Amino acid sequence: MSRIVGIDLGTTNSLVAYMEGGFPRVIPDAEGHVLLPSVVGFTADGILVGDAAKRQLVRNPTRTIYSVKRLMGKGYEDVKKELRYFPFHVVPSDEVVKIRVADREVTPPEVSALILRALKERAEAHLGLPVTKAVITVPAYFNDSQRQATKDAGRIAGLEVLRIVNEPTAASLAYGLHRLKEGTVAVYDLGGGTFDISILRVKDGIFEVLATNGNTHLGGDDFDRAVVDWLLADIKARHGADLRADLEALQELRLGAEAAKCRLSFEERTVLTIPLPQHGFTYRREISRAELETLIEPLVQQTLGPCRLALADAGLSANAVDEVVLVGGSTRVPLVKRRVQELFGKTPHSQLNPDEVVAVGAAVQADILAGGITNMLLLDVTPLSLGIETLGGVMSVLTPRNMTIPTSAKELFTTSVDGQTVVDMHVLQGERELVKDNRSLARFELSGIDPMPAGMPRIEVTFLIDANGILQVNARELRTGKAASIEVKPSYGLTDTEVERMIEESFVHAEEDVASRLLIEARNEADTVIRATERALGQGSGLIGQEETAQINGALAALKAARDGSDRDAIRAATERLNQATLHLAEVLMDSALKEALTAKRVTEALGKPER
Amino acid sequence: MTEAKRGEGVTRSARDLCWNCQSEVGGEYFCPQCVKVQPASVWSDYFDVFGLPRKLGLDLEELQRRFYDWSRKFHPDLFQRATPEEQAISLENSALVNTAYRTLRDPIARVEYLIGLEEGAVKGIPPKAPLDLLEEMLLVQEALEGAKASALDAQTQKRLTDERARLAERRRAEEERLLDVSREWDALVEGSSAASRDRDDLRRKLLDRMKGILAVRAYLTTVINDLSDALGEDSQTHVSHRRH
Numbered sequence: 127m128s129r130i131v132g133i134d135l136g137t138t139n140s141l142v143a144y145m146e147g148g149f150p151r152v153i154p155d156a157e158g159h160v161l162l163p164s165v166v167g168f169t170a171d172g173i174l175v176g177d178a179a180k181r182q183l184v185r186n187p188t189r190t191i192y193s194v195k196r197l198m199g200k201g202y203e204d205v206k207k208e209l210r211y212f213p214f215h216v217v218p219s220d221e222v223v224k225i226r227v228a229d230r231e232v233t234p235p236e237v238s239a240l241i242l243r244a245l246k247e248r249a250e251a252h253l254g255l256p257v258t259k260a261v262i263t264v265p266a267y268f269n270d271s272q273r274q275a276t277k278d279a280g281r282i283a284g285l286e287v288l289r290i291v292n293e294p295t296a297a298s299l300a301y302g303l304h305r306l307k308e309g310t311v312a313v314y315d316l317g318g319g320t321f322d323i324s325i326l327r328v329k330d331g332i333f334e335v336l337a338t339n340g341n342t343h344l345g346g347d348d349f350d351r352a353v354v355d356w357l358l359a360d361i362k363a364r365h366g367a368d369l370r371a372d373l374e375a376l377q378e379l380r381l382g383a384e385a386a387k388c389r390l391s392f393e394e395r396t397v398l399t400i401p402l403p404q405h406g407f408t409y410r411r412e413i414s415r416a417e418l419e420t421l422i423e424p425l426v427q428q429t430l431g432p433c434r435l436a437l438a439d440a441g442l443s444a445n446a447v448d449e450v451v452l453v454g455g456s457t458r459v460p461l462v463k464r465r466v467q468e469l470f471g472k473t474p475h476s477q478l479n480p481d482e483v484v485a486v487g488a489a490v491q492a493d494i495l496a497g498g499i500t501n502m503l504l505l506d507v508t509p510l511s512l513g514i515e516t517l518g519g520v521m522s523v524l525t526p527r528n529m530t531i532p533t534s535a536k537e538l539f540t541t542s543v544d545g546q547t548v549v550d551m552h553v554l555q556g557e558r559e560l561v562k563d564n565r566s567l568a569r570f571e572l573s574g575i576d577p578m579p580a581g582m583p584r585i586e587v588t589f590l591i592d593a594n595g596i597l598q599v600n601a602r603e604l605r606t607g608k609a610a611s612i613e614v615k616p617s618y619g620l621t622d623t624e625v626e627r628m629i630e631e632s633f634v635h636a637e638e639d640v641a642s643r644l645l646i647e648a649r650n651e652a653d654t655v656i657r658a659t660e661r662a663l664g665q666g667s668g669l670i671g672q673e674e675t676a677q678i679n680g681a682l683a684a685l686k687a688a689r690d691g692s693d694r695d696a697i698r699a700a701t702e703r704l705n706q707a708t709l710h711l712a713e714v715l716m717d718s719a720l721k722e723a724l725t726a727k728r729v730t731e732a733l734g735k736p737e738r
Numbered sequence: 739m740t741e742a743k744r745g746e747g748v749t750r751s752a753r754d755l756c757w758n759c760q761s762e763v764g765g766e767y768f769c770p771q772c773v774k775v776q777p778a779s780v781w782s783d784y785f786d787v788f789g790l791p792r793k794l795g796l797d798l799e800e801l802q803r804r805f806y807d808w809s810r811k812f813h814p815d816l817f818q819r820a821t822p823e824e825q826a827i828s829l830e831n832s833a834l835v836n837t838a839y840r841t842l843r844d845p846i847a848r849v850e851y852l853i854g855l856e857e858g859a860v861k862g863i864p865p866k867a868p869l870d871l872l873e874e875m876l877l878v879q880e881a882l883e884g885a886k887a888s889a890l891d892a893q894t895q896k897r898l899t900d901e902r903a904r905l906a907e908r909r910r911a912e913e914e915r916l917l918d919v920s921r922e923w924d925a926l927v928e929g930s931s932a933a934s935r936d937r938d939d940l941r942r943k944l945l946d947r948m949k950g951i952l953a954v955r956a957y958l959t960t961v962i963n964d965l966s967d968a969l970g971e972d973s974q975t976h977v978s979h980r981r982h
Contacts, residue, residue, distance in 0.1 A: 329802075494815055496819075503810060529837070532836065534834075535837075
């Protein structure tokens with residue numbers, strides 16, 4: 127039997143894990159990294175995923191897609207306000223989001239599928255067997271369209287998605303393996319782009335979710351944006367430069383802000399150094415933890431409202447919660463920990479690596495489905511009320527939020543005109559009274575009704591939310607008992623035909639030339655080292671001798687020449703020589719006043735990549 | 739609308755033979771011959787799902803224990819490797835058990851469901867203003883209209899906030915009354931002494947009182963939500979009470 131893997135498809139990073147003899151294992155890549163940056167780069171020679179794509183972000187911003195999870199299951203109208211933060215081009219339309227990359231358009235599920243495919247290949251290489259089935263996690267507060275988009279992404283990647291699991295609940299399963307006592311647990315999950323709170327009761331191996339709430343548009347990305355906006359204002363004030371339209375500089379600032387934010391979780395203050403040669407200056411700025419906290423406080427506060435709502439829906443007060451668990455990279459931020467502790471009045475748990483715990487939970491759920499684990503069962507809920515449009519643009523609730531899933535509701539429909547053979551239904555999700563304030567999921571068309579006087583047909587429609595939190599609709603005419611045919615028009619999703627087409631296309635693209643991909647990676651690595659060296663020379667050329675400077679410049683020129691050729695080994699050798707040549711310079715920089723800003727030994731590491 | 743569906747209860751249908759091997763199943767949920775899961779269609783209503791009498795006072799711990807037992811039998815996770823037919827049955831059975839549990843766990847939904855069962859399909863209970871508050875409600879409506887027309891001043895804001903607190907207090911009182919009536923109902927169900935005509939009489943009276951309280955409660959909830967909207971607060975917290 128093939129192995130079912132658990133996948134955490136994150137906004138910033140993605141992971142894959144599996145269970146082996148009762149123990150969960152997160153699968154590393156060839157270099158030993160478990161986190162795959164959720165970044166996809168499109169180049170003339172092929173597609174890059176992960177670190178290689180992330181490295182080309184600054185150089186090729188319009189063709190590098192990151193944080194695509196924020197666009198899953200969305201329409202253009204939903205996301206247009208935040209598009210200024212993305213360097214890639216989202217095409218205006220009144221349907222599902224489409225991203226223009228060079229001469230083609232891709233949808234978010236296709237981009238996510240590339241990330242999933244990379245994880246699938248990683249798992250296959252590690253396990254030595256084909257991987258075709260997976261459990262994939264999503265934020266608990268994802269609506270039907272977002273879940274469906276995730277499932278579609280799996281299909282396009284050649285994976286049968288056996289279950290969509292909510293991230294906080296997955297985390298509770300991971301803790302449940304060894305560490306969780308029976309009682310009431312709150313899982314606070316703040317990731318790169320989404321926030322969830324889930325309240326569970328754990329008893330006799332049953333993980334019953336009592337209530338969940340969240341914000342699918344709030345996470346570490348927003349912290350970074352707050353810092354970037356602050357930096358932009360500071361640069362304007364101090365240097366008179368407006369960088370808002372400079373895509374490359376914006377990416378530099380974003381990566382710098384992210385790295386500084388991470389360092390400030392362990393240090394009181396840090397220095398950001400961003401060379402802006404195209405503007406004729408290098409931007410330096412010290413930022414303290416207190417300053418960061420002032421910037422992100424309103425965002426952290428925004429997570430507390432959903433916590434209170436979830437507690438109210440669970441019928442519990444904050445101090446009735448026995449244990450609080452922190453999940454997601456953004457919970458490393460000390461301010462987040464503090465606010466959560468204040469709200470619940472107890473020290474939260476974070477023993478399990480917050481980056482890995484969701485993938486581990488997905489692997490646990492996969493093992494439950496495979497029949498491995500038999501003493502744990504997850505009873506999850508639907509996060510949003512489901513309803514249909516009724517007269518006057520009002521939503522009539524069929525299934526309230528926080529219902530245990532699977533759940534179903536039946537509704538009778540009839541015709542309003544003599545001889546009518548088709549009935550339309552508009553299905554929505556949300557908590558507001560009016561249709562326009564809720565999320566449109568789909569329009570269903572019931573057809574094949576026998577012509578009868580108005581009001582005579584009795585069509586019973588069953589709305590079933592399955593264990594994935596995804597809606598299934600069935601209809602039958604009660605008089606004849608025959609099933610009515612239903613056509614679904616998803617408001618912000620792909621039709622089955624579109625998904626099928628994408629599956630076919632993905633097979634064509636999967637035949638990419640591996641050699642050319644390796645060449646691209648080598649070039650990207652070279653570019654990173656070249657940039658880092660130029661930056662280091664800009665900062666530290668006064669600190670080393672002329673001879674050394676000349677040596678470095680020589681190695682630099684050699685690498686630039688090799689980079690433009692197509693000999694991968696030559697590029698790698700030249701890259702390594704330049705790295706060696708700059709070792710001393712890196713040390714000198716370390717010792718200098720800039721020491722604070724530099725945490726790694728080699729220039730590449732110090733300046734090329736932000737510390738995670 | 740949902741109340742009406744609850745009122746219809748669970749469809750009763752014969753389930754004597756296994757859908758798979760056609761052998762006698764005799765009310766079991768797994769066929770004694772081929773061990774396939776059977777549709778849980780013999781249950782007559784949500785109380786029956788958990789083997790409970792049609793009473794409003796419930797031991798919640800016991801209810802949860804029985805719910806967990808059914809979940810361990812029917813949840814789709816356990817049928818991942820089963821046939822599509824079995825998966826469909828597991829899905830339906832789970833959905834039914836979940837809805838039954840959530841309905842009975844919630845004291846208000848429980849009463850609404852019971853009324854539906856006792857009186858047949860009723861299309862919801864229309865909200866009704868409590869008679870003693872009619873005058874006050876007129877003033878509130880006026881203030882709400884005013885709030886829609888222009889921004890709230892501090893004084894109006896305070897007035898609306900106070901009003902909302904008063905109405906929430908009143909709603910709690912109505913819920914207390916509902917509990918009292920519930921206890922009377924249970925006593926009636928348990929007791930067997932009274933003559934049957936008196937019992938029918940009392941039964942109808944109690945159901946009418948429950949409906950009256952639910953109608954007032956629904957009305958109060960609507961006004962509380964409107965006040966929250968006018969105050970510019972997310973009414974999500976209050977909306978939840980619509981269902982509880």
